[in-house]
Amino acid sequence: MKYSDNTLHKKKTVWVIDDDISILKVIQIILENENYNVFTIQDTNMLKKMIKENMPDLILLDIWMSGKDGHVITKEFKCDKKTKKIPIVMISALSNVQELAEKSGADGFLKKPFDIKDLLGVVWKYTKNT
Numbered sequence: 829m830k831y832s833d834n835t836l837h838k839k840k841t842v843w844v845i846d847d848d849i850s851i852l853k854v855i856q857i858i859l860e861n862e863n864y865n866v867f868t869i870q871d872t873n874m875l876k877k878m879i880k881e882n883m884p885d886l887i888l889l890d891i892w893m894s895g896k897d898g899h900v901i902t903k904e905f906k907c908d909k910k911t912k913k914i915p916i917v918m919i920s921a922l923s924n925v926q927e928l929a930e931k932s933g934a935d936g937f938l939k940k941p942f943d944i945k946d947l948l949g950v951v952w953k954y955t956k957n958t
Contacts, residue, residue: 840955841865841882845872845901846890846919851940855888858944859951872896884914886954888938891920891928902932915954 842864844855852868859866867882869875872895887905891898898918905911918929921940929937938950 839863839865840885841867842951842955843867843869843878843884843887845869845875845887845893845898847893847895848890851890851919855947858947862948862951864951864955872901875901879911883911886951887914887916888951889916889918889934891918891922891925891932898934899928899932902934906933917950917954 842859844852844859844866846852846855846868847870849870852870856866856868867878867884869878872893889898889901898920902916902918905914905916915935916933917936917938918925918932918934919938919940919942920928922928925937925939935954936950938946
């Protein structure tokens with residue numbers, strides 16, 4: 829079953845931000861198979877430039893990364909009136925990922941390792957009305 833029926837609607841754009849290339853590739857393959865535009869980002873320094881070029885419908889964001897971590901990125905996005913309405917889902921293997929996501933101001937969370945159905949369900953939930 830395809831979660832995203834983008835044949836009649838604008839193709840949704842999802843940013844996946846993680847410093848683990850294998851996670852980026854797996855999520856990209858899964859979401860592109862569901863007809864999402866996917867941008868994978870390892871270098872968090874590129875975010876300000878990218879937001880000017882392509883506003884995402886959803887951001888999937890690892891909590892702990894080298895450089896800027898997910899907490900800082902989430903707070904920056906949620907404090908900026910241009911980006912504050914973009915849903916952010918934090919991803920982590922930490923047992924308290926839900927608590928960390930809530931403290932950061934994220935809209936949701938996904939615990940690693942995750943099932944493909946869980947990933948697609950979360951993405952669909954936050955992109956269905958955008």
